[in-house]
Amino acid sequence: MTFQVTVQPSGRQFTCDEGETVLAAAIRAGVGLPYGCKNGACGSCKGKVLEGAVVHGKHQEKTLPVAEEQQGLSLFCCATPQSDLVIEAREVLGAGDYPIKKLPSRVAKLEKLTDDVMLVALQLPAAERLQYRAGQYIEFLLKDGKRRSYSMANAPHLDEHITLHIRHMPGGLFTDHVFGAMKERDILRFEGPLGTFFLREESDKPIVLLASGTGFAPIKAIIEHAAHQKIARPMTLYWGGRRPKDLYMHALCEEWTRTLPNFKYVPVVSDAQPEDGWTGRAGFVHQAVMQDLPDLSSHQVYACGAPLMIEAAQRDFSAQCGLPEDEFYADSFTSEADLAKA
Numbered sequence: 001m002t003f004q005v006t007v008q009p010s011g012r013q014f015t016c017d018e019g020e021t022v023l024a025a026a027i028r029a030g031v032g033l034p035y036g037c038k039n040g041a042c043g044s045c046k047g048k049v050l051e052g053a054v055v056h057g058k059h060q061e062k063t064l065p066v067a068e069e070q071q072g073l074s075l076f077c078c079a080t081p082q083s084d085l086v087i088e089a090r091e092v093l094g095a096g097d098y099p100i101k102k103l104p105s106r107v108a109k110l111e112k113l114t115d116d117v118m119l120v121a122l123q124l125p126a127a128e129r130l131q132y133r134a135g136q137y138i139e140f141l142l143k144d145g146k147r148r149s150y151s152m153a154n155a156p157h158l159d160e161h162i163t164l165h166i167r168h169m170p171g172g173l174f175t176d177h178v179f180g181a182m183k184e185r186d187i188l189r190f191e192g193p194l195g196t197f198f199l200r201e202e203s204d205k206p207i208v209l210l211a212s213g214t215g216f217a218p219i220k221a222i223i224e225h226a227a228h229q230k231i232a233r234p235m236t237l238y239w240g241g242r243r244p245k246d247l248y249m250h251a252l253c254e255e256w257t258r259t260l261p262n263f264k265y266v267p268v269v270s271d272a273q274p275e276d277g278w279t280g281r282a283g284f285v286h287q288a289v290m291q292d293l294p295d296l297s298s299h300q301v302y303a304c305g306a307p308l309m310i311e312a313a314q315r316d317f318s319a320q321c322g323l324p325e326d327e328f329y330a331d332s333f334t335s336e337a338d339l340a341k342a
């Protein structure tokens with residue numbers, strides 16, 4: 001049995017198989033509904049059911065409180081239709097432009113960027129190229145059926161390799177392997193490109209890029225892409241880490257301030273120790289943005305990193321700095337995804 005889903009206001013339609021989530025069917029059909037975690041934790045896929053009924057699978061209560069569900073709001077990543085549906089959702093232009101493929105890849109390079117971040121460069125089969133938007137991610141397909149997601153850290157035009165920044169989560173099966181037994185020439189299978197976290201190029205607003213830890217990876221891809229496209233919108237990168245070593249490509253960011261027009265870089269460290277000799281900005285990275293830019297009403301913000309940082313930024317930027325809700329774009333390492341990132 002299949003159900004028909006109509007998206008308003010665009011009027012686009014797709015079919016959803018029984019037991020399939022609305023989001024999975026939309027991705028399959030190349031319809032660009034926004035999403036992030038795909039597991040009911042980040043809220044990026046939230047929209048409204050205007051007609052018909054859905055049942056929600058496992059999700060976080062705070063992401064869809066019962067009161068919101070009663071008002072017809074829905075997390076499409078864990079909503080399965082019980083009838084034909086009419087839904088209201090923002091559509092992301094360009095999200096479905098590139099085919100989602102399952103591909104084998106070979107580990108071409110492993111390079112420790114710091115004690116707990118590994119750069120992994122992947123080589124695709126000679127006849128293959130992965131087309132994607134800077135900011136998107138891939139999911140590794142592991143032998144036990146599990147998946148691990150990582151954002152591409154290189155812009156799509158630099159397509160010799162796909163590079164990823166993988167943070168070691170001690171005890172996590174996958175990252176223990178990356179930091180232990182993995183070696184060059186190993187084969188990894190993945191699916192991608194996925195995600196709707198990428199630069200909205202139709203806008204001319206100034207851009208704030210906000211990263212914590214390895215949330216820098218997709219932000220780096222976005223900056224490289226914008227530079228390649230000669231996008232001249234003012235761009236300010238705020239990169240936060242606990243210690244200075246967490247800003248593992250600090251020198252590259254400083255170089256961008258010299259080579260890219262309209263680019264600023266503000267490194268922020270929350271827990272510097274005396275031996276770090278840190279004399280730069282201290283505190284939480286999203287608060288540094290608010291100190292520098294108390295009025296965000298005409299900006300766009302792209303944020304990637306720890307869920308607490310993303311939640312605080314989303315809340316405070318809109319409540320205290322006037323950032324329009326739909327100008328906040330995020331890719332959160334949600335708690336379940338965080339586990340999945342292990």
Ligand code: FES
Pocket residue numbers: 034035036037038039040041042043044045046063075076077078
């Ligand atoms: S809650 Fe649905 S994509 Fe994150």
